[in-house]
Amino acid sequence: MATEEIVKEALFKVGGLVEPPYFVGREAELERLCNDARDLTQSNLILAPRRFGKSSLLHNIKKQLQDEEQLLIPYVNCREITSYADFHRVTVAALLSEYESKTRVAGLLEAFRFVLKERVLRAVQRVEEIGxxxxxxxxxxLRFREQxxxxxxxxxxxxxxxxSFAEEKSVRVVFLLDEFQEVAGxxxxxxxxFKKELDEVPNVRYFFSGSSMRMLSSIFLREDAPLYLMVSRHYMEPLRENTVADFVRQRLAIAGLAITNPAVQxxxxxxxxxxxxIQKLGVLVVQxxxxxxxxxxxVSQVRDGFDAMLEELDSEFEVRWFARFSNQQRTIVKTLAQLGEARMKDIAAEMRVQRYDISSAVNRLRDMMILATKSDGSxxxxxCVFAAWLNKP
Ligand SMILES: Nc1ncnc2c1ncn2[C@@H]1O[C@H](COP(=O)(O)OP(=O)(O)OP(=O)(O)O)[C@@H](O)[C@H]1O
Ligand SMILES: [Mg+2]
Incomplete structure (x- = not known):
């Protein structure tokens, strides 16, 4: 009989970066992106709504390429960047720290930090020593510090x-710029x-990742955007049913648990x-x-787990609901959550308004990656967990 005590490793991991065996699917994306990184083929934009696993995908690219010679893959979270000074500090430090961990050469990052923080005279001296x-x-x-x-x-x-660092050290560099929508402003x-760099620099590439088309469109997607057609775009999909089923079965088996077909579906x-x-519901179902x-x-444990999950997410969803949407957007999302799937004219009919009254708000919600369209236009x-929460009585 399975008990919690005999399970040595966590069955599921909720939140944060995950690696195999907790990281599944994404094989095609990983292969393409790793090839692009290895050969510096092109820069890429990875787009997906929240929680689809963008950061973990970036992390696994880095991990798969960790033994690649002369290839540096600095990771930057753009949430840390709110000014040009941040951009300079965070990106340079990321590159130096990646170089140090790959080559086991020490001291460069420390010297850079010294220059940022120390009194000017000492910093000047140090700058000259580094070379x-x-x-x-x-x-x-230092010139910036001196205004x-x-x-x-x-x-x-x-x-x-x-x-120049890439040339000097004979390395190739692929920057991973996560949460890039944060610098859209x-x-x-x-x-x-960036455009100039993408055009001209042969040994540095950028993998941008973000979760809002609305914010990224002015940079990458609109025809008048500065980086329009400069990067290859990837839209991450949800995980497929068979990937999910295999994953859940394998994790449960570790604790001597099994799941019926209808339950895993x-x-x-x-x-x-x-x-x-998937990971969060996995935990709750095991409980x-x-x-x-x-x-x-x-099936009944999956239903219980799902109810518990909605309850746990309650306050987070409530904040999202009131902070992120206008009144009209709320009505649209709520109507669509009830209808499940609908064309614009049917949403409008349900709301008792004209189609043109809501079309720009619907487009905006699509750019925010709240709504998406199917091939038939609905x-x-x-x-869908958020939608289920909205549909709760
Ligand atoms: N490929 C995967 N296989 C299984 N679980 C995954 C996978 N990718 C992500 N997860 C699960 O989703 C969680 C969130 O992943 P991650 O932080 O990479 O997503 P994200 O898209 O970067 O999220 P955010 O939009 O909040 O930044 C992970 O902690 C893990 O539980
Ligand atoms: Mg992330």
């Missing part, structure tokens, strides 16, 4: 540094710099194949099985 491209980028920072140059100059210097200056359907919810002292999970709420 090479790092000296160069440090010097620009001799604008902060935009820091962004320019950072890009110059990536290029920067003015065109930064993106024009239901688990996939209720989570919509969204990775985060329900332990409580009932059963080793075979059935709309649905992407996050």
């Amino acid at each position: 090479g491209s790092l000296s160069e980028v440090g010097r620009v920072y 001799e140059v604008e902060d935009t100059e820091l962004a320019r210097a950072a890009f110059r540094f990536f290029r 920067f003015n065109g200056f930064l993106f024009n710099l 239901l688990l996939h359907a209720l989570t919509g194949g969204i990775p985060y919810y 329900s099985a332990f409580l009932r002292s059963t080793t075979k999970i059935t 709309y649905y709420v992407i996050d």
